[in-house]
Amino acid sequence: MSKRTSDSKVKAPLSALAARRLRQQQQEQAESPNGASTPVAEAVSIHTKDTQTTAPTTPLKSRSPSAIPKDGIADASDADTPTPRQLSNFVQTGDNYVYNTQTSETVVKLRRGESLVIQGEYRVLVTSGGISICGAILETSASIDVIAPSTQALPVIECAPKSKKRKVDKAAARKDGEYDAIFTLRNTQSGLNDIGRICPRFDRIWKPPLTSTTVKSRASGSFTPILSATQVTPILTIPPSWQAPLTTLASPKQSPKVIFIIGGKSVGKSTFGRYLLNTLVTTNPQQSPVAYLDLDPGQPSFTPPCMLSLHKIASPVISPPFATFTSTEIVRQHHVGYISPREDPKYYLRCAADLMREYRRLTDEEGERMTLIVNTCGWIKGLGRELLQELVSVCEPTDIVGLGDVDGVFAEIIPGGGKSIKRHLLEAGGAGQAVGNTPGCQAFTPADLRMLQTIAYFHQCSNPDDNGPSFDFENHLTAIPPLLAAYKGPAKVIHGLTILDTTIQPDLFPTALNATIVSIKLINPTNTDHPTIQYLEDHDHETPYISANRFDGTSGMLPAEGTVTAGMAVVRGIDEENGELQLLTPMGDDEINGFLEDGWRVLVCRGRDEMPVYLMWDWRDGRVGRKNVNGRRGAGSGGEKMPYLDFVDGGEVTGKGAKEWKVRRNIMRRSQQRR
Structure with missing residues (x-):
């Protein structure tokens, strides 16, 4: 199986605004005194596979727009060799990092105070002592799979804090001094390293920084330990002030707790929640699984965007959100159709309340004493x-954790003073920020990460061996046969179709649904109180279009109570004559047929989910950079067929989308007409 390299000429599509900025930037550089830009930095080393090779200093091309001088000329200081930043406090010797050719495993030994940062995918098995990673404490014989790309800060492996219960196998550890932790590393392959085949924007997320020093090893595989890097490379660390609250909240005393986390954007809420989750499931193995209620539809931790969800988690999770779809047991989820509660706060609150009722049902009816993280x-x-105040009333937390400047928020969202609620006000932490949030790194915006999460969701595949997540990026979605689901006739599979917050004529529904992301929702017909059941029975012989605000006036989505979101799908096409939807979904046909055999009513609901262009367009069919019939480089036949996209090839913007729009003046409002 061939793999693309980072030298591919294909670049991500640019917006028209970005294209104009690039042309302006090129013009400014052309007008500079020397006619060309000076190299931004010089490399001191290059990285190839798992070996670090010293090389003569050579210019590095800038990979970030922020690194390009505005005047086209670099400062004199840029010519100096940058100082490498230490990422791992680990000094390699002939004894503490050994590759076993027979088992294809690498044995690593740490002394207290040493740390190791590893990028890539790997399985770690503790053979002696204990280690900590992303809040998880792994004792002897414990193992875990780690997925660590550069889209998020890289996790750090350290010796676990001292414990009287933990013992070190001194016979195995004593050689050239005593080691406090010994573990093995093994290559793992989930398929995520091939995501660049579908979206070249994420082609380098598995590769270490270009100017990094790495541990020397004869092995070459799915992971790379990084010692230092000249390029800014964030690692996952937490503020020291977080440690005491994490210990207190993870204590089995006064359990189960309901821990409510609040804070502004990019203050470390998800990072704190992940650290707390991993601490709970590893330091208290005797207790029940931890429940995790994710109420952030814009950057969810375990689902595609636009979802609210409730999970049961029994083992630590050390993976980015786009790799965690099979890491948890989904108890219940709701597709709200927006990346923010701002668009429909009423429906958002109803979904959150329904998920909270499901958590209480688990704890009351089934007797599970699960701590809940919100x-x-x-x-x-x-x-x-105001929404936070409503959510506090719904969730009834025992503890509220505020990150950043939220002291004034506490006074407003806690009803009646909330004397029974413990408050934990912590400093903001940037530990969980994406690489793009750090100057000098490859820029990934929240929209980029949502795109990554959506693409990964639709390319996940079933894993019968249950050995962790599995993805397939060998074939594009457009090359995969879709599921055919009838929405008309006696053999219909889809019983209802609805569109978020939109009221349109029935004959326009196919146009509005085609080439969009939809949720697959289920309703139990025995739930006679559900308003959708009565509506479907009354309109059984009609086209199953359900207009917006049919039920409760909230977005036209189905009522949260009694509605189950089974998964997501892409409507690839619609056969109106035969009344069939062509669906692309990670859900199997046997799974959907199983719901039908059990009597569930299946409905398709379109929200405002962002459709990544790479889901519906295979850039490999029209490779940018190929020479056309005139011998010039251009977007090729594939690019010319994309009227809304433009491309950058060798500094030249090509494609139909590269041209600026011209405003036509023959049609205008009366107030705009000249008199």
């Missing part, structure tokens, strides 16, 4: 503060 979105001002 992660909220970063909207804490205005209406967002």
